[in-house]
Amino acid sequence: xxxxxxxxxxxxxxFWGWYFLSYNDINFGMLFFSRLVHDFAFRFYGDMLGIEPAxxxxxxxRACVVDTALIFSIYGFRKRREIAAxxxxxxxxxxxxxxxxxxxxxxxx
Numbered sequence: 001x002x003x004x005x006x007x008x009x010x011x012x013x014x015f016w017g018w019y020f021l022s023y024n025d026i027n028f029g030m031l032f033f034s035r036l037v038h039d040f041a042f043r044f045y046g047d048m049l050g051i052e053p054a055x056x057x058x059x060x061x062r063a064c065v066v067d068t069a070l071i072f073s074i075y076g077f078r079k080r081r082e083i084a085a086x087x088x089x090x091x092x093x094x095x096x097x098x099x100x101x102x103x104x105x106x107x108x109x
Contacts, residue, residue: 001075008071012064019057 021027022038031037039053046053076083 001078004071005075008067012068015060016064 018033019038021033022035025033025035025038027033027035042053042056045056049056
């Protein structure tokens with residue numbers, strides 16, 4: 001599972017790092033991070049897909065959210081016993097021998 005998280009997180013961080021650096025034209029003297037390459041890449045993909053280039057970042061963001069939800073749901077399913085044990089340990093008085101009624105004082109008559 002560690003490798004899945006690595007192979008998920010690394011491309012996400014590389015793509016979004018490039019996207020925000022090139023979108024804001026923080027290029028560190030490299031053409032790859034320039035706004036010129038950013039606009040060219042999205043115009044190229046837009047022409048290839050036949051859609052407006054401005055809609056591509058939102059589509060990629062939605063795809064990343066779906067992929068992230070899928071990866072973490074698989075991870076949560078695989079670790080469901082540990083998560084359930086952690087949750088039970090955090091709940092006060094859950095499954096303990098002491099009842100909630102035992103600590104109460106009866107009303108005075």
